[in-house]
Amino acid sequence: MVRTAAKWFVAGLGAIGVVLVAGSQLSSVGSLPPNSIRLYLAITGVLVGLLAILWAMWKVVDVLAPRRWTFEDLIEEWEATPQSQNRTKKSKSRSPYSVGRFLRESTLSLGGFASPVEIKRIYDESEPDRDGLDDLVALMDDLLDKAATVDLDHRFHILRRHIAGGMLVGAAGIILFAWAANPAKAEQPAPSLRNANLRGADLRGVSLRNVDLTGADLTNATLRGADLRGAVTDKTIWSHTICPDGTDSDARARPDSSGRPAGATCIGHLTR
DSSP states (O other): OHHHHHHHHHHHHHHHHHHHHHHHHHSSGGGSOTTOHHHHHHHHHHHHHHHHHHHHHHHHHHHHSOOOOOHHHHHHHHHHSOOOOOOOHHHHHHOSOHHHHHHHHOGGGGTTOSOHHHHHHHHHHSOTTOTTHHHHHHHHHHHHHHHHHHHHHHHHHHHHHHHHHHHHHHHHHHHHHHHHHSOOGGGSOOOBOTTOBOTTOBOTTOBOTTOBOTTOBOTTOBOTTOBOTTOBOTTOBOSSOBOTTSOBTTTTOEEOTTSOEESOOOTTOOOO
16 A cells, blocks of 8 residues: 555656646747856756655655565664653654564564564574474564564655655645746836837837837838837837827937938937
């Protein structure tokens, strides 16, 4: 039953990992600008989530791996377990010597002997044809089976805490990734049109809000009804450009020494 539950733990954790990886394909992480804080946070979230899940899966696999007990292991646990019975339930659950504690608290399992040490001593001193030797061997085998069961149950209870911790850390990583990789629409970086050639472009009604138009050439372009709120217009070339409010960029231009209009601009006319 314990091993079946552990296998389901592995399957569930694997499914979460698949969802996390697949979810990255549906996010906006690819549109995040390089070296942005959100990109680094998204990568951190993915790594934390996957590492937490892998760690939890490793713990599950450790429980699934059978441990072979020897009678010497039983004696070692017996001797390492304190004899005091005045321990709280919480302290018992944290004790690393679950088998030794079981043997000290369940003396009936020792078959009337005082300790595993006595059982091993009598076995070592017995002749092969000694009466009752088969019963003694059966008792030792039974103790080894019980030790394996108690140890597995103890490790499974610890595993539940490890799984809970791994899931919490993994969930935090997934939440961090989801937040960082999917910025709110207002936070998403505006497209850059730096130095773009937009000569004669028909941009009527187009949303260019917060767009970087540094150095863009808007000669003869039509921006009537376009939304340029927050747009960066440093060194933008305005020439016979129809501004968003319908004004001609050359309306206030003055001819320079060569007779060409100078001072053409849509600044101040970027809203409808």
